[in-house]
Amino acid sequence: xxxxxxxxxxxxxxxxxxxxxxxxxxxxxxxxxxxxxxxxxxxxxxxxxxxxxxxxxxxxxxxxxxxxxxxxxxxxxxxxxxxxxxxxxxxxxxxxxxxxxxxxxxxxxxxxxxxxxxxxxxxxxxxxxxxxxxxxxxxxxxxxxxxxxxxxxxxxxxxxxxxxxxxxxxxxxxxxxxxxxxxxxxxxxxxxxxxxxxxxxxxxxxxxxxxxxxxxxxxxxxxxxxxxxxxxxxxxxxxxxxxxxxxxxxxxxxxxxxxxxxxxxxxxxxxxxxxxxxxxxxxxxxxxxxxxxxxxxxxxxxxxxxxxxxxxxxxxxxxxxx
Amino acid sequence: xxxxxxxxxxxxxxxxxxxxxxxxxxxxxxxxxxxxxxxxxxxxxxxxxxxxxxxxxxxxxxxxxxxxxxxxxxxxxxxxxxxxxxxxxxxxxxxxxxxxxxxxxxxxxxxxxxxxxxxxxxxxxxxxxxxxxxxxxxxxxxxxxxxxxxxxxxxxxxxxxxxxxxxxxxxxxxxxxxxxxxxxxxxxxxxxxxxxxxxxxxxxxxxxxxxxxxxxxxxxxxxxxxxxxxxxxxxxxxxxxxxxxxxxxxxxxxxxxxxxxxxxxxxxxxxxxxxxxxxxxxxxxxxxxx
Numbered sequence: 001x002x003x004x005x006x007x008x009x010x011x012x013x014x015x016x017x018x019x020x021x022x023x024x025x026x027x028x029x030x031x032x033x034x035x036x037x038x039x040x041x042x043x044x045x046x047x048x049x050x051x052x053x054x055x056x057x058x059x060x061x062x063x064x065x066x067x068x069x070x071x072x073x074x075x076x077x078x079x080x081x082x083x084x085x086x087x088x089x090x091x092x093x094x095x096x097x098x099x100x101x102x103x104x105x106x107x108x109x110x111x112x113x114x115x116x117x118x119x120x121x122x123x124x125x126x127x128x129x130x131x132x133x134x135x136x137x138x139x140x141x142x143x144x145x146x147x148x149x150x151x152x153x154x155x156x157x158x159x160x161x162x163x164x165x166x167x168x169x170x171x172x173x174x175x176x177x178x179x180x181x182x183x184x185x186x187x188x189x190x191x192x193x194x195x196x197x198x199x200x201x202x203x204x205x206x207x208x209x210x211x212x213x214x215x216x217x218x219x220x221x222x223x224x225x226x227x228x229x230x231x232x233x234x235x236x237x238x239x240x241x242x243x244x245x246x247x248x249x250x251x252x253x254x255x256x257x258x259x260x261x262x263x264x265x266x267x268x269x270x271x272x273x274x275x276x277x278x279x280x281x282x283x284x285x286x287x288x289x290x291x292x293x294x295x296x297x298x299x300x301x302x303x304x305x306x307x308x309x310x311x312x313x314x315x316x317x318x319x320x321x322x
Numbered sequence: 323x324x325x326x327x328x329x330x331x332x333x334x335x336x337x338x339x340x341x342x343x344x345x346x347x348x349x350x351x352x353x354x355x356x357x358x359x360x361x362x363x364x365x366x367x368x369x370x371x372x373x374x375x376x377x378x379x380x381x382x383x384x385x386x387x388x389x390x391x392x393x394x395x396x397x398x399x400x401x402x403x404x405x406x407x408x409x410x411x412x413x414x415x416x417x418x419x420x421x422x423x424x425x426x427x428x429x430x431x432x433x434x435x436x437x438x439x440x441x442x443x444x445x446x447x448x449x450x451x452x453x454x455x456x457x458x459x460x461x462x463x464x465x466x467x468x469x470x471x472x473x474x475x476x477x478x479x480x481x482x483x484x485x486x487x488x489x490x491x492x493x494x495x496x497x498x499x500x501x502x503x504x505x506x507x508x509x510x511x512x513x514x515x516x517x518x519x520x521x522x523x524x525x526x527x528x529x530x531x532x533x534x535x536x537x538x539x540x541x542x543x544x545x546x547x548x549x550x551x552x553x554x555x556x557x558x559x560x561x562x563x564x565x566x567x568x569x570x571x572x573x574x575x576x577x578x579x580x581x582x583x584x585x586x587x588x589x590x591x592x593x594x595x596x597x598x599x600x601x602x603x604x605x606x607x608x609x610x611x612x
Contacts, residue, residue: 049442051606071340071444079442088434101346102443104337113333120330132434146439151333184332 002027003154003186004048006212008057011040011047018043019210022057026188028203028217030180033190034297035207041190042082044207045158048188049079062153062186075104078147082158082190084139088132092123095131096146103150110149117145121175137168144175155179157189161196169196176200198293206300213300218293229272229288231259235281243275257284343445347453348460354430355423355461364422368415368465375408375473383480400477400485402568405492409470409564413503413557416462417532420504423461424511425524427454432603433519441606451512451600458508467500495568503560506589513596516603532556549577553588563589 002025009022019040033041046052048061050070059066061073087095093114100110100117118127121141126134131142140160147155160176161169177200180187191197197204198218206214233240237253244251250262261272269286276283338346355361381387382398392398431437440450474493478486511528518524539554552558558578563585565572572579 046607049606051438051441071446074442074444075337077442079439081438081442083435083438085435085437085439087430087436089430098346098350099439099443101338102343102440102445104340104343104444105333106336106338109333109335116331143439148330149333151331179330182330184330 002060003031003062004188005060005063006057007059009047009054009059010056011043011052012055013043013052017055017210019047022059022212024205024212024215026203026205026215028186028201028219029183030176030187030189030201030203032197032201032204032218033188033207034192034194034197034204035213036192036301038209039207040210041192041207042158043210045079045156045188045190048156049074049077076153078150078152078155078185080140080143080147080155080157080160082162086131086139086142089130091128092118092131092134092142092145093127095142096149099146100149103152105150113149113151114145117149118142120148121145122171136163137165137171140164140168140172144172148179151184153185155185155187157187159191160189161191161193173199194294194297204293204296206297208301214296216293216296221293221296229261229263229269229286231261231272231283231287232285233257233259233276233281233283235276236279237281239279240276240281243279244272247271247275340444343443344449344453344456347445347450348456351427351454351457352460354426355457358422358426361419361423361461364415364419365465368412368419369469371408371411371415372469372473375404376476379473379477379480383477383482385482400481402489402492402495402570405470405474405496406564406568406570408473409466409496409499409568410561412466412470413500413560415465416500416504416507417529419465420458420462420507420511421525421528424458424508424528425515425518425521427457428512428515429519429521429524432516433521437604438606447601447604451604454512455508458511459504462504462507463500466504467497470496470500491569495564499560499564499567502563502589506556506560506593509593509596509600513599513603516600543577549580550584552578553580553584556588556592559585559588 004026006022006024009019010017011019022044033044035041043052044059047054047059048066050066050073054067062076064073064076066073087098090098093111096114096117097107097110100113101107105113115124115127118124121144123138123141123145126138131139134142140162144157144160147157157176161172164172173196176187176189179185180200187200189197189201202217202219204214204216204218205212206216234257237257237259241251241253241259244261247267248264249267252260254260263269263271272286273283275281378398379400381391382400388398431440441447445453471493474489474496477489510531514527514531515524518527536555536557539551542551542554543549544551559580562578562580564570566582
């Protein structure tokens with residue numbers, strides 16, 4: 001069973017079609033929801049939570065229909081909204097307890113879980129302070145704490161690093177990674193920051209103008225490009241490229257001595273140095289590329305319609321002289 | 323998610339049934355409402371008329387005390403009119419208390435944009451309003467039908483002549499009349515509070531919603547030389563209803579003696595308008611048209 005299953009989902013709001021013909025199934029432990037502003041990320045989340053009614057098609061969350069099983073879905077989901085959303089004159093622990101009780105926890109259990117959730121996200125020391133006195137980072141964390149307190153099966157995070165300074169962002173990303181590693185819940189993380197999604201997710205759904213531009217398994221992408229290497233070289237790069245091709249690599253040369261290589265599993269970086277020495281080339285700089293998500297995203301933005309899986313692979317273009 | 327290990331652990335304990343979720347909202351709403359010293363002050367103040375009436379009832383029911391204080395005068399007669407007057411006084415206190423409490427129940431949630439988080443939990447919009455409504459009705463019951471029925475019970479106990487059997491209709495009238503008022507008042511106050519996010523402004527707006535139509539109705543009646551404009555005066559309409567429920571003989575301005583259907587229609591239309599406002603305002607997300 002997929003975490004989220006969409007079947008020709010269409011959502012119309014205020015006379016406009018915001019989401020159109022969304023079809024796909026997401027099975028990842030942590031699913032990233034990417035797209036430029038206005039692509040429909042928040043609308044999709046709101047539809048999954050039952051805030052918006054689909055005008056056509058279906059959306060299923062953990063096998064439950066978003067149209068007919070709203071209460072069951074909300075029972076199983078923890079939601080951290082994008083914007084400020086809390087009750088400012090409540091203390092942190094009271095707010096989280098309140099939310100846990102609304103999710104069905106008995107009062108005593110809710111209080112215990114509220115304390116635990118606040119310590120878990122790092123707000124243990126300020127849990128008796130009114131939320132209105134919290135900093136922006138703390139407000140983000142308390143939204144995460146209330147989403148976690150009742151032990152959901154799916155955690156929906158809408159722009160979790162929004163407005164955070166680098167330290168707070170790193171802490172939030174680390175928390176998300178820990179939750180993912182713990183493994184008892186799925187996550188749907190909406191963000192327009194590729195780096196956040198790249199660091200935390202194993203599958204990504206890219207939206208563009210209310211349609212699905214791409215669905216991609218980042219883990220597979222990472223595995224397929226783990227030996228994608230960029231280099232700056234001097235000397236006889238043509239001989240180097242020929243030798244690497246002979247060894248089973250895909251190698252391309254660009255202006256300025258830039259060389260890109262996709263290495264088969266059997267070879268390692270040491271072979272690059274050996275080959276360079278043998279062909280009289282010198283490696284000045286070497287970089288293992290990890291930004292396959294950026295490639296997929298940019299291609300999805302350029303592609304009209306749904307991008308097929310094979311088109312999601314960053315194409316290896318021989319743009320050089322060789 | 324243990325405190326000492328700082329690790330997440332899933333929750334595997336029991337959960338409460340869905341129907342109990344509005345009760346959670348009501349419980350937190352009551353705590354929020356009664357956490358204010360002003361609420362406590364208003365509630366204490368609202369009980370003072372009941373205390374005065376209790377003393378009067380004691381005097382009326384104690385022949386010796388009555389003789390000493392008022393002689394043979396009928397001033398201290400405990401009847402439908404006596405309870406009607408008290409119901410009117412308590413209802414004004416209920417209005418003041420509601421105008422203070424209702425914005426605390428709703429405006430805080432709306433002011434801090436808490437609706438997306440609240441409604442992302444397994445509670446419907448109806449359940450949310452119901453929870454707040456229960457909290458408000460319970461709070462207002464404390465100053466309306468509960469003390470009034472207690473006074474009724476005291477009168478039944480203290481009266482030297484058989485009194486209860488002949489006045490059971492008063493108890494029914496007190497309970498029903500107060501309940502109708504606090505239900506309508508709660509809906510009006512919740513609707514206004516959901517419309518105005520600022521708590522103090524919402525309190526003022528609640529008074530305005532009660533008194534401005536009353537003034538407009540008075541003007542309409544004066545200009546058009548009709549009595550129907552007074553139907554916009556909710557306190558007058560409620561007084562008429564209470565008189566009939568308690569069996570008080572008609573008195574005062576005959577222009578206010580409306581037919582029952584007109585009174586019921588005013589209350590139903592007012593309630594429906596409030597429900598429509600709540601339906602429009604209590605949402606997780608607002609949809610911008612265009």
